[in-house]
Amino acid sequence: MPHTLDAAAVRDWCRTALRALGRAREEIDAINVYPVADGDTGTNLYLTMESAAQSVDAVLDGHAASGGLPEATEAVRAMAHGALIGARGNSGTILAQLLRGMSEALAERADAEGLRTALGLAAASAYQAVAHPVEGTMLTVASAAARAARERDGDALAPVAAAAHAGARDALALTPAQLGVLGRAGVVDAGGRGLVTVLEALERTLRGDAAEQDGGRTAQRTVPPVPYGCGTRGIGDPHVVPGGPAFEVIYLLEAADDAVTALRARLDRIGDSLVVVGGGGLWNVHVHTDDAGAAVEAGVEAGRPHRIRVTHFGDVQRLRENAAAEPGPEPAGRAVVAVVEGEGLAGLCLQAGATVVAVRPDEPLASGDIAEAVRRGGADEVVLLPNDDALRDIVGAAAQRARAEGLRVALVPTRSVVQGMAALAVHQPSRRFDEDVVAMTAAAGATRYAELAVAAHESWTMAGVCQAGDVLGLIDGDVAVIGGNLVETGTIVLDRMLAAGGELVTLVLGEGAPPDLADRLQAHVRESHLAVDTVVYAGGGRGRPLVIGVE
Template sequence: MPQTLDAAAVRSWCSLALDALGREREEIDAINVYPVADGDTGTNLYLTVESAAQAVEAVFAAHATRATAPEPTPADAVRAMAHGALIGARGNSGTILAQLLRGMAQVLAPTGSGDGDHPDQGLAPALRRAAELARAAVAHPVEGTILSVASAAADAAGATDAEAGAGATARAAYAGARAALAATPDQLAVLGRAGVVDAGGRGLLTVLGALVRALTGEVPAAPPVRHRRHEAPAPPAPEGGGPEGDGSEGGGPAFEVIYLLEAEDAAVTRLRARLDALGDSLVVVGGDGLWNVHVHVDDAGAAVEAGVEAGRPYRIRVTHFGAAAGHPPEQVQRAVVAVVPGEGLAGLCAEAGATTVLARPGEPPASGELVEAIRRAHAREVVLLPNDAALRHTAAAAAEQARSEGVRVALIPTRAAVQGIAALAVHQPDRRFDEDVVAMTSAAGATRYAELAVAERQSWTMAGICQAGDVLGLIEGDVAVIGADLAATAEAVLTRMLAAGGELVTLVLAEDVPDTLADRLERYVREGHLAVDTVVHRGGRQSVPLLVGVE
């Protein structure tokens, strides 16, 4: 086996870590009691490493087509691993792992490094930089977590002989991390009461074990085994935050919010302060204009709004914890998973108790993303709202996959976000599943939908020929009105939709549409239809300027 951390070893490390986490993620999920006992630390680490491995494979595939450089350099592979982990990071521990890999990359593959670099010579300082950077990324570090395990690994690696080589350094790091992991129940009371080691630290040990194996071919000693003790529930902890490295272990916020963010350093500094005041479990990792933001909050919309003010958030994931902290996720009976077209609706639906998947313009979610969202909901029963006619087959495939994993899934074929909002409005998780699904389906089916879009080119439509720049009013997916002005076209669409009756008009405005449009349309509805109410929501960055629903 190679004793040097070359590109092939980095590739092997990613592959071995992914395989190991795949085998062990259920065990890691099972011991996840801190910061929130939502049982997904192993899964989050697996998904984070999966993204890192895919990025490394993409670099190798790109180089395979080049006659001059068929193999990537070590620096290429290390940077790809760190970048892939950053963009695919999930949960507290996954986000911290991404920052650990980023710290290693800063030493092993500094900007401007060339083909002649030997990253293995810097493995010990790389692990030190990783531990420092990860600790700095957590708003309020706490000992007895993945941070402690990372620091111990760095200390042990730093104590090795500088000439020992990468293999010996990796062995020492693993041994130090293993000892630190065994000590976590004595450092963090919630772990001691449950009789488990820290789940995030346990996952990091798996990743370090894969590094040892990639460099030496040796299978390192098994991790310390601690089993959950069966004892009375712990007394309630004081009020306050309780993330991995961030506060107490008591009942915490209702939502986990994660997004990628393109922003300048100064804006991210302000964002950290704002999110720290909003919730807990705050981890912000990244740099060079791209960040991964993770926080637990009660107001998911405010957390997303803060990201919008700081820069451009995308790949937004909002998860409702469903059960109170300290209770196992299997106690959640029912959840709703909804696809939404903009950040504003992600916050709105999350506040209604839904786990959301953001559909970015031109990038509809794949079935795998929907399956992951169903898993994140941690429920025995899930109602899936695709909110887009084009996602019908994708959602059906995701539902079938989730059913094969033992989750009872009902797919309500909502064709627009406003139908999903209507369905969520009548959702009652305490009634029988079938009755809830029928009520939600009826509410969605009773909601007519429309959208206002801008034509990109001249084309034939059911309403005639449109020119590039024309405003199109699409009702139930068909162009019904062509106009030159957004407000006037919207009024024409409302006139047609309300001709068949209605009790409530829902307007969802994109972020760049002025409030004056909402005011005008509310006044138009009120003057023409006295018995019809109007509600307005901000959708954020959505693909069309206006969505309309009539119930």
């Protein structure tokens, strides 16, 4: 019986938990009634654990090539990272935080006392990750497991894991009495059921029977036989949630801790079932909301969202009934209003179907100009693309005016024209409004932007002191490179942006750009960054010889 949890044991735990969740998936899906009866909790837990297991396998396989095993610290951190990037749904996101909390303690100490600490830290961190914790859920089960482990004395790991499993199992049986929706449906909490399965797998691993010599079946039923009848079918259509939010929004987010604090507050105002887990610059965000576009926009403002998933499970029937009860005029369609500088870019946006508001260097733009463009479009649904951080407040004011006039308006927070072009490229008026806004926001957020400018005078920058005439390379709005000419600076900027990956480079030439600038940069991309395509557009604004986008 092992007294420490080594890397091989972590791998066996993940594999055993994955097999067990695979067998229990349909049962867990069937009893899923909280927070949304969408019948996918078992599937989400399985996919989250699958990502964790794959991450651990990758680490061990890498070390196997050199004939060794990684330290337990590396394995548990890989498990937590894999769960974080692969977390699905409310329950999967909470499981990811539980595993992350455990990994922090086990990385320091992988013995019995470390496991007790790990389970306690896991429960505490999971409660902190959920905006409004509810008892009778997997949070309650996690806390019970931690208490039972703390009360079990001894230096052996397996008895501590067994105590945690038993405590979780007993707590799960009580969940119908703690949460009314479970009691009315006659089921235990689905997320808690999955957590019991994961803890049972840990016990089996530490007892040495993770290989499951029982022919692929668990030796005994470890969950109390709480009746669940026909599961979610007994309470109606699982995708109809009367009075509930219409969308589940999940995305990974690269952001600083202080930005996530503000993000939590904003998402809490527009949705529920909010869970934000992670740390160290990488987060997994989960929220249920009626405004999927606003949820993704909040992520764009906080940092860099990716792997965005939006699931519709709202009460479509209720919306249809409301529409039938309150008939109104047929929608006049959807318009995209783009704020653009430069005739060439204006023409491109017009070809893409947008209504264009031109920015002129000698005429300040006012919100009334944008509001007038919205009216000219004659649409009931409008998407606004500011394409410049400096214009965000003005465009936002125009959006408020349009909403006051009864229009449905969404502002996609594009910070550069290349982000606006990426958003326009995926715009589909045939989609539902929210889905279209989410797709456009995701495309914009996945596009990094840069620009080249010539310094007018000596100045301090993020990259050091520049002199008048120096070429400045700005990446995502900050000066990152100070160079002597446009080609040299553009090359360095492209290399830095493409170091993080990319499939398509967009070059927008401004007025006064040298005629060979695009050709020389295109040649550099072809030679140094294989499989990256490049497109070039002319006719950008004044003062910026080049704008760069990387998707």
